[in-house]
Every structure is written in C-alpha cells, then in structure tokens.
Amino acid sequence: MLQTIGVIGLGVMGSNIALNMASKGEQVAVYNYTRDLTDKLVQKLEGQSITPYYDIEAFVQSLETPRKIFVMVTAGKAIDSVVSSLVPFLEEGDIIMDGGNSHYEDTERRYDELKSKGIGYLGIGISGGEVGALTGPAIMPGGDKNVYEKVAPILTKIAAQVEGEPCCVYIGPKGAGHFVKMVHNGIEYADMQLIAEAYTFLRERLGLSVEEIADIFETWNQGELKSYLIEITAEILRKKDEITGSPLIDVILDKAGQKGTGKWTSIQSIDNGIPTSIITESLFARYISSLKEERVLAETILTGPNEGQQNLDKNEWVDYVRQALYMGKICAYAQGFTQYKMTSELYNWNLPLKDIALIFRGGCIIRAKFLNIISEAYKVQPNLANLLISPYFAEKSKDYQNGLRKIVCEGVQSGISFPCLSASLTYFDSYRTGISNANLLQAQRDYFGAHTYERRDVEGTFHTNWQ
Structure with missing residues (x-):
C-alpha cells in the first residue's frame, strides 16, 4: 500500500509531526539523511502507521500521487539540498511543503524554481515547539491556493483545534506563510521581553520573592492577560534547582540566544519603512544580554541613580505592572499586525488578518486570550490601520496608559532598564501625536x-x- 504523505527530517519537530500525522489516520513514510534519527523514531513506534525508508528514491516511490512531502530540516542550505535531492524523482503535480523557519524570500525563490518544473511548493509556518508539533501546532501555509487545497485535509487535521476550528488557514501566495510565521516570532520576542521586564520590576523594585511573583503571574493568567507565555512564566518561577534547592531561575545564566527570525522581522520592517520599535528593542535586549562579561565589569565602574528609593505600596504597584504589561502587549501586537497589513499591501498578498489572529489562539507560542478581540477588530474593520485605534483597545489604552507611564518613569528613576516597556510608551505617544x-x-x-x-x-x- 502506498503512503499518503512523507516526512523528511526526523529531529524532534519532524518526528513529532510524523507521529501527529499518523495519529490522525495518515499513512506516513519517513526519511532522514542520517540513519540514526530514523532508527530512534522507529524505536518509539507503538503500532503507528509510519514506515521508515533509508533511500530517498524508495521513499519518494512509496508515496501515492500526487506526492505530498513535508520537509522539517534546518532553514537555509539544508532545505535547498533536500529539494535538489527530491526533484529528480518527482513528477508534475507533486508537492513539497517546507515546515521549517525559512526566510520568506528564500521560499519565494524555491517556489519560482519548482513552479517552472510543475512541482507545487508551500512555505508553511509552524508554531508550537515540539509539544505543538506532536499534539497540534498553529499552521500558516503559503503558496498557490489550489496546491494548498490538495494538502489541506491533512494540515487541518494535525493543527491545534480551538472551539472546533483548526488553527490552520490559507495565508496567501508564495512566501506569505513563512512571512506570517516570521513576524509571529518577532511578536513573540517582544512579548517575552515585556514579561521579563514586568518580572524585573516586581522583583527588583518591589522586592517580591520569586514565589510571590509566581503567584502574581498565576493570578494574571486567570484574567485578560491569560496566555501561554504568562502561564509558563508562572511554572518557570515555581521550578526549583535540584542541585542548590534555590529557584532555578536564579542559576540560569542571563545570556539570551536567538535563531534569526526576530532579526529578519526587524530588517524587513526597516527596509520597508514599517515602525516595529518594540520588536526591534527586544532583539537588541538579547544582543546586549550576550555581553555578559562586559556588563559584569561595567557594573563595577558605572553607577546608577544616587537618590534613595521611596517605599511603594505593593498592591497598588503590582496592578500598575499588570496595566503596563497589557499596554505593552497591545502595542507589540499592534506593531506586528501593522507589519502584516503594510507588507500585504506592498506585495498584494491580501493577508486575512482576522483569520491570522484566530489561528494564533491555539498551538502557537503567542496564543493569548485577547487574540479573539484582535480578530473581531479586523472582522469589524478589515482595513483597520492600527489596533490601537480600534474601539476596544483605544478604551483600554485610555484606562491603562497611566500604569505604563508610572512603571516606565519609576524604572528610569530607579536605574532599571526597560527597553520594551519604554518603547511601547514611546510608540503609543508617537502614534497619537497629530503634529510631530x-x-x-x-x-x-x-x-x-x-x-x-x-x-x-x-x-x-x-x-x-x-x-
């Protein structure tokens, strides 16, 4: 019997995608350049309909036509290598899907090359990490719509499901899917940094313990800040180090890495005159974190404010932090969705903004309660220029800007670095200024x-x- 879909690249993400597909009733062929990862997956199989292949031609020939091949390898040259090795064995009408974090311009180049050979190519953004890949990620497919429709029954089955709807929708032509995933990651960078800054104020300025801050984040996750990142932050703060017994957060080195998608988001926005200052500041925050040795030395040379700090009412200021964090998130998402809108207009992609917000509700890293509100804003006003001026968020900013201003001002006076909270306030004030x-x-x-x-x-x- 021929297999219904093939998966190439059996690292954690690829293996979990294959297992996800098999659990949804697909007959899955798998192949990896090195035998070890294939054998590792085979050892985990417990009756799933997954068939391993150790020869790429045999792998291709095992698939029913039109062949559907899902590629989960490292972005860049590895994708080009896989595509080159597949093409000699493919026929007109076959489909390659790139589920990695490829740059959208690389996806467009590969799309053009394969279209000339009659082979369909989809750039598919996948968000949710290894757990999402296994249980249901958010999926952002871009390419020819008629090609997408041939694989849609599989993609919508393996996607996260929210209120009976799959977190997968056709995004747009050529590289649109990977573009949407790229900006999603930029928003993710900003969201994470905003949360880190809120944590910093609670701990350094209010003097709260890690356990107390975990309680606060758990409480916030029951209200309008409810999101995956808020939820896992509370869990992270609860975790104890097995060696020292201290909170694990206190022994993790403060040097943050990044894999490029946040940088690509900023570069694309700069190239096209799109203001994404919060996203870009979150990237710079990671860069400066990497200067650990320099920062340790600078701490012994440079001094901060000399003025003594006044005592703050903890309950009052915890709520200011909540307001500031919500305002920062509104501004960060506003920048990301503005980047979607302006780029869509630039390339005539017609990105479905209300649907993009909905597919982010499940599986993906930036899933959050207020994505429903964002979707509704674009449903009511498809050409909405900026989320900040939608009625709901305009009212929220009226109520919450005071909290953001207080936290930023107190942070500045206390010598605490708030790159994204400060950028959020600057963006908000700049955008509402009619004459600059x-x-x-x-x-x-x-x-x-x-x-x-x-x-x-x-x-x-x-x-x-x-x-």
Missing part, C-alpha cells in the same frame, strides 16, 4: 542637503535658501 517634530527634521535636511519639504498649507514641494 518631523517638521524640524525636514527643515534640517533641506538646509544641509536641499532635500526639499512639503507645507501644511499649500500643496507642492519646496526648497528654501536658509543662509
């Missing part, structure tokens, strides 16, 4: 470079002889 100081910038540019300027009162382009 950019008129002075334009005058300066015209003075030293004759770059010209426009006027508020008369149409046209002008230049002044300033000297």
Whole structure:
C-alpha cells in the first residue's frame, strides 16, 4: 500500500509531526539523511502507521500521487539540498511543503524554481515547539491556493483545534506563510521581553520573592492577560534547582540566544519603512544580554541613580505592572499586525488578518486570550490601520496608559532598564501625536542637503535658501 504523505527530517519537530500525522489516520513514510534519527523514531513506534525508508528514491516511490512531502530540516542550505535531492524523482503535480523557519524570500525563490518544473511548493509556518508539533501546532501555509487545497485535509487535521476550528488557514501566495510565521516570532520576542521586564520590576523594585511573583503571574493568567507565555512564566518561577534547592531561575545564566527570525522581522520592517520599535528593542535586549562579561565589569565602574528609593505600596504597584504589561502587549501586537497589513499591501498578498489572529489562539507560542478581540477588530474593520485605534483597545489604552507611564518613569528613576516597556510608551505617544517634530527634521535636511519639504498649507514641494 502506498503512503499518503512523507516526512523528511526526523529531529524532534519532524518526528513529532510524523507521529501527529499518523495519529490522525495518515499513512506516513519517513526519511532522514542520517540513519540514526530514523532508527530512534522507529524505536518509539507503538503500532503507528509510519514506515521508515533509508533511500530517498524508495521513499519518494512509496508515496501515492500526487506526492505530498513535508520537509522539517534546518532553514537555509539544508532545505535547498533536500529539494535538489527530491526533484529528480518527482513528477508534475507533486508537492513539497517546507515546515521549517525559512526566510520568506528564500521560499519565494524555491517556489519560482519548482513552479517552472510543475512541482507545487508551500512555505508553511509552524508554531508550537515540539509539544505543538506532536499534539497540534498553529499552521500558516503559503503558496498557490489550489496546491494548498490538495494538502489541506491533512494540515487541518494535525493543527491545534480551538472551539472546533483548526488553527490552520490559507495565508496567501508564495512566501506569505513563512512571512506570517516570521513576524509571529518577532511578536513573540517582544512579548517575552515585556514579561521579563514586568518580572524585573516586581522583583527588583518591589522586592517580591520569586514565589510571590509566581503567584502574581498565576493570578494574571486567570484574567485578560491569560496566555501561554504568562502561564509558563508562572511554572518557570515555581521550578526549583535540584542541585542548590534555590529557584532555578536564579542559576540560569542571563545570556539570551536567538535563531534569526526576530532579526529578519526587524530588517524587513526597516527596509520597508514599517515602525516595529518594540520588536526591534527586544532583539537588541538579547544582543546586549550576550555581553555578559562586559556588563559584569561595567557594573563595577558605572553607577546608577544616587537618590534613595521611596517605599511603594505593593498592591497598588503590582496592578500598575499588570496595566503596563497589557499596554505593552497591545502595542507589540499592534506593531506586528501593522507589519502584516503594510507588507500585504506592498506585495498584494491580501493577508486575512482576522483569520491570522484566530489561528494564533491555539498551538502557537503567542496564543493569548485577547487574540479573539484582535480578530473581531479586523472582522469589524478589515482595513483597520492600527489596533490601537480600534474601539476596544483605544478604551483600554485610555484606562491603562497611566500604569505604563508610572512603571516606565519609576524604572528610569530607579536605574532599571526597560527597553520594551519604554518603547511601547514611546510608540503609543508617537502614534497619537497629530503634529510631530518631523517638521524640524525636514527643515534640517533641506538646509544641509536641499532635500526639499512639503507645507501644511499649500500643496507642492519646496526648497528654501536658509543662509
């Protein structure tokens, strides 16, 4: 009997995707360049309909036509290598799906190359980590819609399910799926950094214990801040180190890594004039964290504020932190969805923003309660310029901006670094300012470079002889 789908790349994500597919009734062929990972998966099988292959031609020939091949290998040259090794054995109408974190421009290049050969290519964003891959991730497929429809029955089955709906929807043409996943990761970077800054204020300024902060995050996860990242933060803070008995968080080295997608998000926004300052600051926060040795030395040389700190009412200021965190999250998601909107218009992708918010509700890392509200905002106003001006979030910002201002000001006065909370407040205040100081910038540019300027009162382009 021929297999219904094939999976190439049997690391943790690929193996779990294969197991997920098999558990949903698919006959799955699997292949890995090195035999060890294939054997490792085989040892875990308990009657699942997964058949291992150790030769790529035999793997391809085991699949029913049109062949459907899901690739889960490292982004970059590894994807190109897999595609090159598959093409000689494929026929017109066969489909390759790249489920890795490929850059969307690489996906578009591969799409064009394979389309010329009559082979379908889908760039599929997958979010949810190894658990999501096994139990149901959020899935963001991009490519030709008619190609997607041939694999949709499988993808919608293996996706996370929320209120009876799969967290999988056709995103758009060519590289749109991987683009949406890329920006999802940028939002994730910002969300994580905002939470870290909230934790820092609670611990360093309010002097709360790790256990007390875990209680606070658990409480927050019962309300409007309810999300996967808030939930796991509480669990992380509860974890004890087996060696010292101390909270594990206190023995983890404060150097954060990153795999590139956050950087790609910032670069794409900069290239296209899209303001994503919060996302970019979260990336820079990771970069500066990597300067651990320099920071330890600088701490012995550089001093912070000399003024004594006044005592703060803990209950009052814990609620200010909650408000600040919610405001920061609103602004970060507003930036991410603005990047979706502006890029969609740039490339004529027609990204379904209300559906993107809905598929993020399950499986993925940024799943959160307020994604339902975001989806509703775009349902009511499909061309909404920015989430901040939707009625719900405009009202929330009216209520919560005071908390954000208090936390940022107190943090600055206390010498605590708040890159993303500060960037959130700056973004909010910049966006709500009808007349900015950019008129002075334009005058300066015209003075030293004759770059010209426009006027508020008369149409046209002008230049002044300033000297």
